Amino acid sequence: MKNLSPNMFTLIAIGTGAALIYSLATLFVPGLFPDTLRDAHSGIIPAYFEAAAVITTLVLLGQMLELKARSQTSSAIKELLRLAPETATVVFDDGSEEVIDLRHVMAGQTLRIKANEKVPTDGEIIDGETSIDESMVTGESMPVTKRTGAKVIGGTLNGNRSFLMRVEKVGKETLLAQIVKMVGEAQRSRAPIQRLADAVSAYFVPTVIVVAIVAFVVWLIFGSLTYAIVAAVSVLIIACPCALGLATPMSIMVGTGVGAKNGVLIKKAEALELLETVDTIVVDKTGTLTEGKPRVEAVITFDPSENSESNVLALAASVEKHSEHPLADAIVQEALRRKVEIFRVADFRSITGVGVAGLINGKDIRITGGHRYSDEDEVLSKLPTIRVDAARILMFDERIRPDVSLSIVSQDGQVIGAITVADAIKPSSKAAIDELHRKGIEVVMMTGDNQATADAVASELGIDKVFAEVMPEDKAAKVKELQAMGKRVAMAGDGVNDAPALAQADVGIAFASGTDVAIESSDITLLRPDLDGILKARNLSRNTMKNIRQNLFFAFAYNLIGVPIAAGVLFPIFGVLLSPMIASAAMTFSSVSVIANALRLRKVNF
Template identity: 55%
Template sequence: MLKKSDCPICGMFLKPEGEVTDSNDNEDSHAHRHGKDTDLTKVNSIKGGKYDKVPAGYSGTVYTCPMHPEVRDVENSGCPICGMALESETVAIGEEDTSELDDMTRRFWICTVLTVPLFLYAMSDMVGINLDSFIQGGQGDIAGKIAQWIQLALAVPVVLWGAAPFFVRGWQSIKSRNLNMFTLIAIGVGTAFGFSLIATFIPGIFPDSFRDASGRVGVYYEAAAVITTLVLLGQVLELKARSQTSGAIRALLELAPPNAKRVDEQGVETEVSLDEVISGDKLRVKPGEKLPVDGIVLEGSSSIDESMVTGEPIPVSKAKGDTVTGGTVNGTGTLLVEAVDVGDDTVLSKIVKMVAEAQRSRAPIQKLVDKVAGWFVPIVLICSIITFIVWAIFGPAPAMAFALVNAIAVLIIACPCALGLATPMSIMVGTGKGAQNGVLIKNAEALESMEKVDTIVVDKTGTLTAGKPELTAIEALGGLDENELLILVAAVETASEHPLAEAIVKAAQEKSLDIAKASDFSSTTGEGAQALVNGKQVAVGNSKFMQRLDSFDSTLSERADKRRKDGETVMFVAVNGQAAGLISVADPIKPSTSEAISLLHQAGLKVVMLTGDNEITARAVASKLNIDEVHADVSPEDKNRIIKELQNSGKVVAMAGDGINDAPALAQANVGIAMGTGTDVAMESAGITLVKGDLMGIVRAHKLSHSTMRNIRQNLFFAFIYNALGIPLAAGVLYPFFWAVAQSNDSGRCYESVFSICYWQRAAIASLETVVLVWWISF
């Protein structure tokens, strides 16, 4: 097994990346999350290797840092930038690796047992109890010396063993010149402990400025020990919180069953591992069992609970010929399913991969944080030096002792990790929550941009409507009957992915018509298609397409308009350059569309419909749904142009679509939203994919982006305020270990705030608790 390590940039404990792996595998690897503005020259120079330490072709676990994702390593050695523990880029199936958490927890509890006596001794004078009087009868220097030796005995294991990981990470940060939180902790704890050692063994070297009224040189073993223990507590809280952020991916992974029941040609059923299932296998799924892979129903009928993938609780009826998704739960019927997509090609695997990549992406707001964090530690070190000098010169006796204490306080209170973690932790939770509710977010930029959107642009077919149109009418001309015309049109549309084309082909199949084979197929996006069928050149499309081919018959316009007013879509047909009739298709509006548009309006969003359909049909649909603005008869280029015009007028645009013709507009929009029921090209062009494919997903995505970005700003505000107020106070008011308490509360507050996206009340309580604690400490 490869040795686990921390991120070479920030020191965080690494965790695996890449494809889903079994936790029982014998290989581990690690990676980390470091900002784009990181000086990669520094990173690449660490340990004599390159910044990305994952060899080509490496198939084990890769570890990354939550704060600096460009750091990748096959060993969990810690991040060289921020010093935090690295974590796996991919959540493993099976038992979670908690070795780092277990180690920090063990150190914390042992150090707590040793620190409590030190703390009580240090506080005894403040409450009017002189414990020295119980030692050797209170005989002055003898009692004091014995007390120092007792404190030393208690502090040595705390500092030399409990704080060992912090010293290692602090030393690595100095060697790599990437100063971080552990630099400050190592210097602060090391200074307090080192000074105390010298004061214990050779106190005579100190001048009077270090001595109190009785002539003693004070020791600060309790400061070093309490600081160490509280930082350990912060690490435990951090590791637990980071483990929870991967809970969404872990929950998705657990949707897939470990085994499947394969049926051979003789009908014999054999239970096999999911890894052994290949495309084409026949699988039996009994009531209450999970679908192992994506496939097509061959036999049986049942209702499928798809809530874990789509977020919708209503079961969906499935029968022969219907597609099913791996990870969903079969209802009351037994199904025989043919495996189609297996392994990494299943919908569930793609969702897991997308969520994992989104969680490792960086939001634009993080760039500002990275710049501040880059200067944070050097500024804190300078503030600490200035504090020491000012107190040494102007402080009361013993001036040097006060100078040392307050300089250490400045180092200990500073918490750069609260700044660095505020954004990535919120992004991890937000994208995970989205996946659980059928909203797949490709990257953090899309999540941040979605919050700023004020205009939603939607396609009609497959977005507002069900995308499952039905043939409603056929009107033939030129001596052709309806069936003959349908055969010709179906032959052309067989090669098309458009939902309207599927409706025509399905209607021909339902009539048991023999669909001819088409050749020389060509299409014009947003207008129509043509092909050679049985020696005839057949064209199918809108009026613009027919006019371009000089095959438009104006006598069909009146008939077409009448059907369009009813919300139907009309396609004209030409055979050998002559008008041959029209075909009418109706696509019902999705049940959730009206409610979704109403909720978008309530959120202050403008809804614009862009469609390649004609003006009459488009406005008929728009009037039913109370859509603000309609653009009909638009080509993909027109959609792109209209979105640019909206953007040039100051609008922040999200475009929702599902077809190939929507891909350019999806790419142009500030946020592209693809319907999960649409084409792969549309999904590739989009920043957000809605698994279920209805507009309620946009409502959820909009709310999620607002919640996540509000949470990020809340975390950043608290982190900035904490450091902005805490450092000046520490420079002259508070004792070092009290500030370690505050820092521990800061880290806990950050993580608790992350998980309050859906429970904002908890965040308010946590904020109040922190304010009260800092106020109490200050007095």
């Protein structure tokens, strides 16, 4: 009352305080009251000590039940914290091993992970091969095969083979720690729908106090002082807005916890609410619709007498070795597989979305996308491409199909060959897109690949719209273009190159790859880079918002029914007035019902 911020305890304090003060007055100064208030048999004025005591007890009981239920909503965080083992086996340079506390493990150390043992922290396998159950972190039910060079996540369960790993991240830097932090922040955040409850609560308590005063006056005039006090206290107690206050945060806490256990990390509650309204989802091609593991299908030379396939591949791989693009890695891996020579490269240059270049033995070697045919583009002027007829390339070799990515290799301005790279479509992509269509959601593919490749993939998957040959800096403009058409857009990307588009979208969804989690650039992070994760996130959003609306309905309906009954509207019909103790029990039950409904989210079927 001092801070002009009334809440549920304001009503309880006024109600129990009124009952207690009245009772004390009847005990110590009974002469103040008229004889009409005295009991006909005992001659004693009725007091309400037991009502004040029982109401206080029931309120405390309700608080205890609420705290117990809240502890269940945070069970997801507790389970995540329990995933990491307490110790780790460190392998020293001399080959000796020692089991130490996980808190003392440092980045760069070598750990031995034994069969059926939990992985202590994030790192990379340096020796051995195994299969790891990542379901507790990513939601992926099938064990994932891991070989030397593969990343492993702390808290996951090793299979039946031992391996050595190099520690890369420890403590707060690990994926598990980031997940726990993110879930905690999301559970403390507020969804926009909470503003409705806040707005109602701001006027609710003063309104209830006014209703209690009116009930007191009416009963004092047409009944008695005893009935007036009973009615006023009952109104104050039964109208306690605790159920209203619990309606949204309880559902958010349970929903975000359930999401974390299924590989869907919600950064803030607002995103969970907005995702339900999304009607357009923009996705990248590589790694989302496709496996993200491109491989070379063909190496083509335009003049075999001067440049063999091996030479074309060697020159391309030598330059691409300095690039981090997935297609570049595919070319390098093919060169290693064929055991061709890798040359020393000088003056390496790279323009995102255009290509790479470098000097090998004094010759200018360039690898550019097959859809870049001239140097007339302003961006391409930074890394001029060779002039080449697209039709000539596509007709040169039957292995060049529309659904493959084409890299053109030139030497001192002359085309010497091309390399085709294919990325298989994920088996789950078509089913996921069909399901999104059934839910009335438009799927848009945005990629830097050439139009022919993008169209071929889109045609096979039934994608509604394609934005091809899009530079990273133009992706945000494409999202804005969709929004200008009145669409509610969710953008799914890697969270780094796509950061502007993720920020522009109504809901930004980042895919986590290994331990490189792009949490800061997104509203939602999916631990598995595929459309199934988007479906899970949307289902979680719809179920959580449905649960919140149910809770708010329960809370509002309870008060709309309870307050008039407590005020005594049924007395003329049944001749009974609601006891304050019954009102307190009903108030406690309303909170428990909201909590129980929120906990049902733990059984959501993804």
